[in-house]
Amino acid sequence: MALSHADWDVTHPPPELVGPDPELVLHAAAWTDVDGAEADPQEAAAVNVGGTRHVAELGTPLVYYSTDYVFDGRKIEPYVESDAPNPLSAYGRTKLYGEGAAGEQAWIVRSSGLFGPTGKNFVRTMLDLARDRAEIAVVADQRTAPTYVGHLAAATRELLDRPFGVWHLAAAGHATWAEFAQAIFEEAGLAARVRRISSAELGRAAQRPANAVLRSEKDAPTLPHWREGLRECLRRLA
Numbered sequence: 255m256a257l258s259h260a261d262w263d264v265t266h267p268p269p270e271l272v273g274p275d276p277e278l279v280l281h282a283a284a285w286t287d288v289d290g291a292e293a294d295p296q297e298a299a300a301v302n303v304g305g306t307r308h309v310a311e312l313g314t315p316l317v318y319y320s321t322d323y324v325f326d327g328r329k330i331e332p333y334v335e336s337d338a339p340n341p342l343s344a345y346g347r348t349k350l351y352g353e354g355a356a357g358e359q360a361w362i363v364r365s366s367g368l369f370g371p372t373g374k375n376f377v378r379t380m381l382d383l384a385r386d387r388a389e390i391a392v393v394a395d396q397r398t399a400p401t402y403v404g405h406l407a408a409a410t411r412e413l414l415d416r417p418f419g420v421w422h423l424a425a426a427g428h429a430t431w432a433e434f435a436q437a438i439f440e441e442a443g444l445a446a447r448v449r450r451i452s453s454a455e456l457g458r459a460a461q462r463p464a465n466a467v468l469r470s471e472k473d474a475p476t477l478p479h480w481r482e483g484l485r486e487c488l489r490r491l492a
Contacts, residue, residue: 259283264305268312278414279316281309281356284349288323289459291345302348306355315418317410318356321349322366322398322424327463332399332428334471335364335420343460353420361413362420363406366466367434369483370403371490376431380438381491384446394432394450398466399424402483412475424468425480437481441488 262269264283284302285291291298309316323346324339341347353362369375383390401424409423429437432450439446453462477483 264308265300267308276312276314279309279312279314280410281306281316281318283309284319284352285345288343288345288462291348292343292459295344295348298344299348299351302345302352303355306352310355310357310360313359315359315361316356317361317363317413318353320353320362320364321346322364322466322468323463324350324353324364325463325466327396327465329465332467332469333422333465334469335422336471342463345460358418360418361410361416363410363413364420364422364424364468365401365406366424366468367398367400367480368403368406369400369487371487376400376434377438377484377487378491380435380446381442381444384439384442384444387446389447389449390435391449391451391456392432392435393453393456394430395452396462396464396466397428397430398434399426399428399468400434400480400483401425401477402480402487404486405477405483409475409477416473421472421474422468422470423474423477425477425483427479427481428467429480434480434484437484438488441481441484 283305285298306318324341325333326340326342339350341350369377406423413421432448436448
């Protein structure tokens with residue numbers, strides 16, 4: 255059973271559920287407006303921390319989807335599960351506190367650069383911009399492991415055979431956002447060019463980690479390369 259925001263605003267306690275008790279909860283509800291969280295950290299916390307606490311009140315094992323933004327990005331190598339978090343933004347802090355609110359019966363899934371054929375995400379934004387612009391400015395000093403949500407869903411299913419705890423599930427390979435944008439245009443056969451800029455030039459309200467590449471030091475399910483995920487996403491969009 256999937257509950258939409260209209261069915262349950264997680265900033266409130268859980269509603270009475272009709273039917274048998276759930277055996278598992280996939281907790282994907284979140285405040286994901288990274289810059290907006292800087293202006294309204296209390297509302298972001300109400301969703302990402304308080305909302306997660308309410309989901310945990312169901313008393314059911316849950317998967318809590320967290321983020322690479324719990325790290326400060328100063329590490330040269332990829333981040334693994336035992337690395338100490340140090341978020342730079344209000345969003346990152348609320349997601350980290352949300353990890354704690356998930357409780358002991360939880361798989362904490364940290365992933366990065368999520369994209370897919372639906373919803374608002376980087377791939378769809380770049381495709382929309384490329385329809386009207388010959389050149390698009392994209393930051394070249396932030397590195398991530400762009401992760402296709404279909405691959406993350408398959409890895410989540412595998413993860414349920416592992417113990418509760420923190421797990422890093424992200425695509426193989428890594429790229430800067432500018433490199434990712436260029437790959438999107440190449441794979442989609444678009445003529446748009448990428449103009450590489452710095453994070454300072456972009457001037458966003460929230461500071462992003464320069465290195466947000468995640469890897470697992472545990473027996474985590476492996477995901478395909480991000481290029482494979484991009485091709486699958488574009489096939490679905492077509």
